[in-house]
Every structure is written in C-alpha cells, then in structure tokens.
Amino acid sequence: MTSKLAAILPDLSPWRSSRDFRLLWVQGLIAYFGSFTALVALPLQIKELTGSPFAVGAMGAVELIPLVVFGLYGGALADAVDRRRVILATEAGMAVLAGILLVNALLPEPLLWPLYVVAAGVSALAGLQRPALDSLMARIVPHDQLPASAALNALRWQVGAIAGPAVAGLVVAFAGHGAAYAGTVGCFAVSVLLCLRLSPAPPVSGSDRPSLRGIVEGARYAWSRPVLLGTYAVDLAAMLLAYPPTLFPFLADELGAPWALGLMYAAESAGSVLLSLTSGWTSRVRRHGLMVVVGAAGWGLAVAGAGWFDSLWLVLLCLAFAGAGDMLSGLGRSTIWNQTIPDELRGRLAGIEVLSYSVGPQLGQVRAGTMAGWTGTRGAIWGGGLACVAAVGLLAAALPKLVSYDATTDPDARRRREAHEQAG
Numbered sequence: 251m252t253s254k255l256a257a258i259l260p261d262l263s264p265w266r267s268s269r270d271f272r273l274l275w276v277q278g279l280i281a282y283f284g285s286f287t288a289l290v291a292l293p294l295q296i297k298e299l300t301g302s303p304f305a306v307g308a309m310g311a312v313e314l315i316p317l318v319v320f321g322l323y324g325g326a327l328a329d330a331v332d333r334r335r336v337i338l339a340t341e342a343g344m345a346v347l348a349g350i351l352l353v354n355a356l357l358p359e360p361l362l363w364p365l366y367v368v369a370a371g372v373s374a375l376a377g378l379q380r381p382a383l384d385s386l387m388a389r390i391v392p393h394d395q396l397p398a399s400a401a402l403n404a405l406r407w408q409v410g411a412i413a414g415p416a417v418a419g420l421v422v423a424f425a426g427h428g429a430a431y432a433g434t435v436g437c438f439a440v441s442v443l444l445c446l447r448l449s450p451a452p453p454v455s456g457s458d459r460p461s462l463r464g465i466v467e468g469a470r471y472a473w474s475r476p477v478l479l480g481t482y483a484v485d486l487a488a489m490l491l492a493y494p495p496t497l498f499p500f501l502a503d504e505l506g507a508p509w510a511l512g513l514m515y516a517a518e519s520a521g522s523v524l525l526s527l528t529s530g531w532t533s534r535v536r537r538h539g540l541m542v543v544v545g546a547a548g549w550g551l552a553v554a555g556a557g558w559f560d561s562l563w564l565v566l567l568c569l570a571f572a573g574a575g576d577m578l579s580g581l582g583r584s585t586i587w588n589q590t591i592p593d594e595l596r597g598r599l600a601g602i603e604v605l606s607y608s609v610g611p612q613l614g615q616v617r618a619g620t621m622a623g624w625t626g627t628r629g630a631i632w633g634g635g636l637a638c639v640a641a642v643g644l645l646a647a648a649l650p651k652l653v654s655y656d657a658t659t660d661p662d663a664r665r666r667r668e669a670h671e672q673a674g
Contacts, residue, residue, distance in 0.1 A: 260405060260529050261398035270390040270449050271399065274383070277444035279406045281341065284437025286414025288348060289495075290515055291422050291430040292365060295355070297499045299362050303627070307496050307619020310612040312366045313373035317608050320377030325601015326464045329594065333382040333451040340379035341445050345438035347371050352431035360427070376608070381600035386451055388588045388596060397532055400584040404577055405526035412519040419512025468598025475662065477590065480652030481542055481583045482602065483645050488546040488579070489610025492553040492638035494569075496615040500627045505562050517566040521573030529581065538582040538589075539655030543646045545579025548572075550638025557631025586655065590662035 264271045293306045300306075327336060347368050354364045391399040421430045472478050494501075498514040535541060552572035556565045583603075591599045614634075621630040646653055 260401050260527065261395070262402070264391045264395045264399040264402060267392060267395065268390050271387075273444055273448055274386070274390075275402065275406050277341075277441050278383075278403070279410055280437050280444070281344070281441040282407055282410025283414045284348065284434040284441070285344075286410050286515075287418040287421070287430050287437070288351065288434045290415045290418035290512065291427050291434075292351070292369065293496065294422060294499060294511070295360070295427050296362070296365055299360070299365075303497065303500055303619045303622050306499070307615045307617075307622075309366065309369050310496070310615025310619075312370045314609065314612045314616075316370050316374035317377045317612060318605060320374040321380070321604035321608065322377075322465050322601045324378035324604070325381040325468060325598040327378065328382040328385050328597025328600060329464065330453050330459050330597075332453070333386045333597070334445070334448045336382040337379055337386075337448070338442065338445040340375045340382075341438060341442045343375045344372065345435060345442060347375070348431055348434040348438055352428060352435055355426070355428040355431050373608075373612070377601075377604055380604040380608070381597045382451075384587070384600040384603060385593075385596035388591075389451065389593065390449075396588040397535070397538075397581070397585045400581050400588070401526055401529035401532055403584075404529075404581060405523060408519045408522040408526055408573075408577070412516045412523060415515030415519070416512045419515070423509075465598060465601070468595055468602060471591075471595055472599060472602050475590070476649055476651040477539060477586060477655050477660070477662075478599070480539065480645065480649040481586055482605075483649070484542055484546045484642055484652070485579065485583060486610045487641040487645060488549055488576070488638050489614045490617060491614070491641055492550045492634040493611045493614030494553055494556065494618060494631050494634070496618045497622055497627050497631060500622065501557075501565070501631065504627055505560070505565065507562050510562055510566075513566055514569060517569035518573035518576070521570035521575075522577035523573075524570070525574040525577045532581055532585075536657045537655065538585045538657060539652040541582030542579045542586070543642060543653055545575045545577070545582065547639050547642045548575030549579065550635045550642060551575075552635070553638065554632045554635025557628050557633070557635060585657070589657055590660065592665075 265275065293309060296306050296309065324336070350364060350368055354360050387399060387403070388396065417433075418430050421433065472482070495515060495518075499508075499511055502508045502511045502514060532541075549572050552568045552575055555568035556572065559565050559568065587599065587603060618630050618634065621633065624630075625633060
C-alpha cells in the first residue's frame with residue numbers, strides 16, 4: 251500500500267538535489283500568492299467602476315502588446331545576461347506596480363486609467379521575467395528530474411492560485427481593494443529578498459547581445475520543430491477559445507451567488523492541485539505530446555460544462571476538471587520544452603513559450619468579453635469550450651509528430667540528455 255501511494259505522490263527529488271530549486275519554489279509560491287490576490291482584485295475593481303464586461307475584457311487588450319514585445323526581448327535577454335539579475339529586477343518592478351494599485355485604491359475616488367496602466371506594466375515585466383525563470387530551470391535541475399520539477403512547480407503555482415483568489419475575495423469583500431493590494435506589495439517584497447539569495451546564472455560563453463537577429467534565430471529553430479510548434483499551437487487555441495475567468499464576476503451574478511466569485515477562481519486551481527498531488531505517475535510517462543493534447547481537450551470540454559449547467563456546484567466541479575486538464579497539458583508542454591531545447595537557445599525559446607501560454611489568455615479575455623456582449627455570459631463560456639475541443643482535435647490531426655513524441659526516442663531529447671550528462 252505504501253509503495254502504491256508513493257508511486258502517485260509528487261516526486262521530491264528536485265527539492266532534495268538543488269538549493270536554487272528550493273529557493274525558487276518558495277519565492278514563486280509567495281509571488282504567486284500576491285499575483286493571484288491582485289488578479290481577483292483588479293478585474294473586480296474595474297467591474298465596480300464600470301459595470302461593463304467589455305471594460306473588464308479590455309484589460310487583456312492593453313496587456314497584449316507589452317507581453318508580445320517584452321516577451322520576445324526577454325527571451326533574447328535571458329540568453330545574453332545573468333538570468334538571476336533579470337528575475338530580481340522584474341520582481342522589484344512588480345512590487346512598485348503593486349504599490350501604485352494600493353495608492354490608487356486608497357484615493358477617495360479611485361481612478362480607472364491607472365488600473366489599465368498597471369496591467370500593461372505587469373504584462374511587460376512578466377514578459378521579461380518568464381524566459382529567465384523558465385530557462386533557468388533546465389540548468390539547476392538534473393535532466394532526469396525535469397518532469398518532477400515541472401510537477402512541483404505546477405503544484406506551487408496552483409497553491410498560490412487557490413489561496414490567492416480565495417483570500418482576495420474575502421479581503422475585498424470585508425476590507426476593500428486597498429487591503430488586497432497591500433498584501434500583494436508585501437508578497438513581492440519578500441520575493442525580492444529570496445531572489446537575492448539565488449546563485450548567479452551567467453549566460454553561455456560566447457552568447458551575443460540581445461538582438462532581432464537572435465530572436466529570429468530562436469523562431470527559426472521553433473518553426474523547424476513540429477513537436478514544439480504543436481505545443482505552442484494547442485495551448486494558444488485552448489486559451490484563446492476557452493479562457494473563462496474574465497466572465498466569472500458576471501457568471502456569479504447570473505447564478506445568484508456573487509459570494510462564490512472567489513470559489514470560481516479557486517476551483518480551477520483546486521483541480522490542478524489534485525492532479526499535481528497525484529503526479530508521481532507522470533515521471534514514468536514518455537508520451538508527453540499525447541498528454542498535451544488530452545489535457546487541452548479535457549480543459550475545453552470541462553469549460554463547456556461550466557457554461558452550460560445552472561447549478562453552482564456543478565459549475566465549480568466542471569471548473570475543477572478544467573483545471574486538472576490544463577495542468578495535465580501544462581506538464582506535458584513544460585517537459586517537452588526542457589527535454590528538447592539546447593541551453594544556448596533556451597531563453598529565446600522561453601520567450602516564444604511566454605507568448606504561447608500568455609498571449610492566448612490575453613486574447614481570450616478580449617474574446618470572452620466581446621462574445622458575451624453578443625451571446626450572453628453563459629453562451630460565451632460553453633461556446634468557447636466546444637470550439638476549443640474542435641480546434642485541439644484538428645491540430646492533433648495536422649501535427650502527428652506531437653502526438654507520437656516519445657522522450658526515449660526523440661532525437662532532440664536524446665541530444666539534450668547527452669549534453670546535460672557531459673556538463674556534469
């Protein structure tokens with residue numbers, strides 16, 4: 251019985267083997283808690299100031315261009331400078347932006363435009379930071395522990411995604427937006443202190459300065475790898491067509507349960523956590539492309555259910571299943587990226603990864619808000635979910651190498667494994 255339980259519980263080997271992994275795990279948990287607190291408070295504040303689903307969805311539009319530009323530049327930057335410095339500087343910037351939200355919330359009449367400005371700034375900093383964070387993981391964790399590190403990082407993310415929204419909903423309801431933003435400022439301040447303790451992560455010897463030519467080189471590499479293209483395309487389709495959080499404030503009102511808003515945000519994360527807590531089996535999986543496809547299709551189907559059912563508890567259950575599907579797909583994507591991409595291109599490819607899993611949600615917010623104006627909140631949710639299932643099926647048929655990917659036989663995975671072993 252003990253051996254069976256150990257087989258499904260998360261593999262803790264990266265935590266035991268790498269000091270920097272432990273620091274990043276704790277730092278990330280605290281930063282995610284602060285981020286998700288603001289993630290609930292910010293759209294809720296826009297809703298209270300405007301009463302418009304389009305105004306809430308427009309937050310995704312103002313975030314899109316900074317994310318694209320700084321995500322691509324951040325990838326080139328991560329290959330050219332010390333990745334620790336990038337992470338530290340962007341965390342400090344996040345703390346400053348959270349402070350702006352706090353000051354605005356404390357005004358007698360909070361202004362609307364600073365909320366959009368801060369959303370754009372956060373998007374820019376996230377675009378700069380994510381490539382450095384993602385590319386650092388393959389360097390500090392042994393190659394054979396990459397699937398386990400992906401599962402542990404997912405668990406960290408989801409703990410913050412559950413606790414942050416749940417607490418934020420209560421804090422905003424009983425203490426106001428200012429208290430929620432104050433908590434975000436405190437979280438990022440602690441995160442900065444932890445980042446100061448990370449080991450330096452200098453670029454590979456001979457790396458060029460960030461340039462458009464370097465970005466194009468990374469894009470060409472990604473374009474030449476059907477498996478990588480498939481991971482980007484599937485994730486982009488899933489988020490563009492079936493990303494529902496923007497509509498949660500309106501869905502909660504339609505279900506007669508505005509008090510359940512925090513639960514809606516937390517339900518997806520609860521499903522993800524459940525999968526992460528039973529993720530030990532993923533360390534033995536070799537068909538990670540199939541994981542990506544199955545997880546993304548499950549996400550879309552569950553989101554469709556959340557938009558269709560009238561019962562709050564069935565909606566929450568569907569959102570939990572959606573979170574589990576998204577997590578399964580995310581584990582497959584992260585493992586493929588870390589297993590196949592050479593270190594000298596890791597930052598630039600991580601910049602493209604930022605676009606694939608971040609641009610989709612931003613555009614998805616715009617899609618959801620616009621479609622809700624035509625079909626209503628419920629139709630925008632279930633219609634998007636079904637469109638996601640159809641799109642994932644078409645992509646799987648068009649990119650068979652993604653579905654057939656095998657970590658033991660793929661030539662890029664084999665070369666990456668051999669390079670990691672030679673590096674010690």
